[in-house]
Amino acid sequence: MIPKSHPRYESLMKREKIIEGFKKGIVAYAGLIAHGRGETFDYLIGERSEDFALEAEEAAVAKMLLAKNAVISVNGNVTALAAKEVIELADSVGAKIEVNLFYRSEDRIRKIVEEFKTLGKDILGANPDAIIPNLEHSRALCTKEGIYSADVVLVPLEDGDRTKALRDMGKFVITIDLNPLSRTAQTAHITIVDELTRAVKNMIKMAQNMNIDEARNILKWYDNHAILAKSLEHINRRLENLSRQLQSSSGLKT
Amino acid sequence: MIPKSHPRYESLMKREKIIEGFKKGIVAYAGLIAHGRGETFDYLIGERSEDFALEAEEAAVAKMLLAKNAVISVNGNVTALAAKEVIELADSVGAKIEVNLFYRSEDRIRKIVEEFKTLGKDILGANPDAIIPNLEHSRALCTKEGIYSADVVLVPLEDGDRTKALRDMGKFVITIDLNPLSRTAQTAHITIVDELTRAVKNMIKMAQNMNIDEARNILKWYDNHAILAKSLEHINRRLENLSRQLQSSSGLKT
Numbered sequence: 001m002i003p004k005s006h007p008r009y010e011s012l013m014k015r016e017k018i019i020e021g022f023k024k025g026i027v028a029y030a031g032l033i034a035h036g037r038g039e040t041f042d043y044l045i046g047e048r049s050e051d052f053a054l055e056a057e058e059a060a061v062a063k064m065l066l067a068k069n070a071v072i073s074v075n076g077n078v079t080a081l082a083a084k085e086v087i088e089l090a091d092s093v094g095a096k097i098e099v100n101l102f103y104r105s106e107d108r109i110r111k112i113v114e115e116f117k118t119l120g121k122d123i124l125g126a127n128p129d130a131i132i133p134n135l136e137h138s139r140a141l142c143t144k145e146g147i148y149s150a151d152v153v154l155v156p157l158e159d160g161d162r163t164k165a166l167r168d169m170g171k172f173v174i175t176i177d178l179n180p181l182s183r184t185a186q187t188a189h190i191t192i193v194d195e196l197t198r199a200v201k202n203m204i205k206m207a208q209n210m211n212i213d214e215a216r217n218i219l220k221w222y223d224n225h226a227i228l229a230k231s232l233e234h235i236n237r238r239l240e241n242l243s244r245q246l247q248s249s250s251g252l253k254t
Numbered sequence: 255m256i257p258k259s260h261p262r263y264e265s266l267m268k269r270e271k272i273i274e275g276f277k278k279g280i281v282a283y284a285g286l287i288a289h290g291r292g293e294t295f296d297y298l299i300g301e302r303s304e305d306f307a308l309e310a311e312e313a314a315v316a317k318m319l320l321a322k323n324a325v326i327s328v329n330g331n332v333t334a335l336a337a338k339e340v341i342e343l344a345d346s347v348g349a350k351i352e353v354n355l356f357y358r359s360e361d362r363i364r365k366i367v368e369e370f371k372t373l374g375k376d377i378l379g380a381n382p383d384a385i386i387p388n389l390e391h392s393r394a395l396c397t398k399e400g401i402y403s404a405d406v407v408l409v410p411l412e413d414g415d416r417t418k419a420l421r422d423m424g425k426f427v428i429t430i431d432l433n434p435l436s437r438t439a440q441t442a443h444i445t446i447v448d449e450l451t452r453a454v455k456n457m458i459k460m461a462q463n464m465n466i467d468e469a470r471n472i473l474k475w476y477d478n479h480a481i482l483a484k485s486l487e488h489i490n491r492r493l494e495n496l497s498r499q500l501q502s503s504s505g506l507k508t
Contacts, residue, residue: 019283029273032283036290040433179294181496232497236490242435243486 011039011047014081014197021080025111028103031077034157041178042195044235049202052230053194059222060154060174060190061093061206062215067152067172070095074123075102078156078196079112085200087121092207095154098146099125102159104138135165155184156196163187176200180231190224193231265293265301268335268451275334279365282357285331288411295432296449298489303456306484307448313476314408314428314444315347315460316469321406321426324349328377329356331411332450333366339454341375346461349408352400353379356413358392389419409438410450417441430454434485444478447485 006012018035021027027035049057064070072086072095079086079099090097099112109126116123128141130148139162142148153166156176160183166173167187175188176199185191192199210218260266272289275281281289303311318324326340326349333340333353344351353366363380370377382395384402393416396402407420410430414437420427421441429442430453439445446453464472 015284015287018287022283029276029286030269032286033269033272033290033293036287036292037294038290039287040291040294181500186500228500229497232493232500236493236497239486239490239493243483243490246435246440246482246486 011042014195015039017080018077021076024080024115025108026115027076027080028101028108030103031075031080035077038157038178038195041235044238045178045193045231046238047195049194049198050231050234052227052234053192053199054202055222056190056192056224056227057194057199057202058206058210058218060192061203061210062218062222063152063172063174063190064093064095064154065207065210065212065215066219067093067095067150069150070152070154071124071146071150072097072154073100073147073156073158074098074112074116075100075157076108076112079115082197082200083115083119085197085204087116087119088204089200089207090121092204096146096150097121097123098143099123100139100142100147100162102139102162104141132162132165132169134168135162140165155188156199158184160184160187180228180235185228188224190222191228191231193227265296268449269293271334272331275330278334278369279362280369281330281334282355282362284357285329285334289331292411292432292449295489298492299432299447299485300492301449303448303452304485304488306481306488307446307453308456309476310444310446310478310481311448311453311456312460312464312472314446315457315464316472316476317406317426317428317444318347318349318408319461319464319466319469320473321347321349321404323404324406324408325378325400325404326351327354327401327407327409327412328352328366328370329354329411330362330366333369336451336454337369337373339451339458341370341373342458343454343461344375346458350400350404351375351377352397353377354393354396354401354416356393356416358395386416386419386423388422389416394419409442410453412438414438414441434482434489439482442478444476445482445485447481 022032072090113126124143124146128143130142130144132140132142152172154174158175163173163184164187173188174190175184176192176196177185180193276286326344353363367380378397378400382397384396384398386394386396406426408428412429417427417438418441427442428444429438430446430450431439434447
């Protein structure tokens with residue numbers, strides 16, 4: 001049992017959730033490793049939602065509120081880390097949820113659908129009836145009712161290829177990605193550089209307090225290029241500060 | 255099968271090795287996640303051995319060649335990634351190998367010892383008869399013949415606590431850690447900021463071409479503080495360059 005007072009409590013709890021999800025058959029091997037990659041970026045960011053994240057989250061909520069058919073795409077890691085929060089967000093902005101896996105396995109699909117079912121939510125994706133063009137077959141599978149006909153898709157923790165394929169279909173793509181340098185981050189229309197659970201929790205609150213006029217206004221001024229630049233500047237500054245601190249505090253020599 | 259021409263071939267092969275090690279019961283859950291954290295740092299470094307790495311590797315080889323009783327401490331990830339190379343390095347510098355796990359389990363210890371045995375090498379650690387002071391019991395276990403009596407210990411992919419405990423025992427500690435900001439990196443006498451397999455392969459070559467006089471001379475000039483500073487400057491510069499490239503090449507706006 002990790003005490004709540006532990007300085008890395010949040011991060012360690014998320015690690016536990018991912019391992020738990022792996023044991024349940026929801027998270028793939030590659031998902032465990034990907035979680036570690038994310039941990040490093042969150043560590044570099046400082047493990048909090050910075051302004052560039054909050055701004056993008058606000059724009060994402062605005063876009064989803066104004067969408068005709070918004071869909072949140074979920075994979076194993078998203079399910080293990082934040083299924084409950086994703087349901088709450090979907091309900092707040094009127095979005096559907098659809099499962100899509102990088103390494104598709106019918107067993108994992110079924111387990112993820114069941115996980116959401118247990119939490120009281122029916123999600124799409126178990127019975128795909130459409131194809132995203134220009135994507136390797138198993139990853140291209142989607143549903144007409146969901147991602148195929150969506151105008152806005154939120155793809156958290158996504159791979160670059162699919163983000164591009166969705167964009168090429170004319171969809172508005174929002175991503176949550178701790179690495180502002182990734183292809184996904186660079187390809188999406190709105191890039192939320194934040195940890196998944198923090199981001200979704202912020203977005204739930206924002207959705208509850210935003211009306212249509214505000215949503216339109218927010219999108220008028222949103223500039224994803226500037227957001228990406230700010231997030232990179234932040235990481236650079238953090239690294240410089242951390243280096244300076246270490247260099248002045250330690251005097252270790254061989 | 256990943257083709258050798260794939261731009262991320264090396265990185266993907268290492269991922270496969272870690273997953274293989276996990277399936278064999280050699281790598282822990284936490285080891286899979288830790289591998290992901292390392293991937294991010296290696297990506298930030300540029301996935302090659304920079305000068306600050308080569309310099310530290312040379313000093314590490316020198317120190318091990320001059321040691322009375324050098325020991326290489328191995329865990330699950332080190333075994334999965336580079337057991338063969340570690341044996342070759344141990345033989346080149348006249349070091350012993352001892353297994354030590356952060357999450358000790360007799361089953362994993364046994365499997366790691368067997369893995370080395372299959373490769374023709376008997377390693378220490380299965381029957382501990384000594385204790386590293388000031389460390390939680392199961393992690394403190396070691397052997398008199400190996401780590402306990404060693405003057406120089408190479409602890410690749412190590413946790414900060416144990417590095418400090420070994421240093422407090424008066425030992426000379428060398429680490430291989432992709433994160434120059436980690437406590438391990440900051441606590442060791444020689445910090446090799448490089449990917450494990452690349453580092454060990456470099457060190458094997460260096461050991462084969464170094465005599466005692468050269469070794470003494472190398473250590474005279476080695477400054478770990480400067481090495482850490484250089485590695486951080488390198489990562490900072492890489493991030494700045496990557497940011498600049500992205501900002502000039504992409505024109506994506508919502």
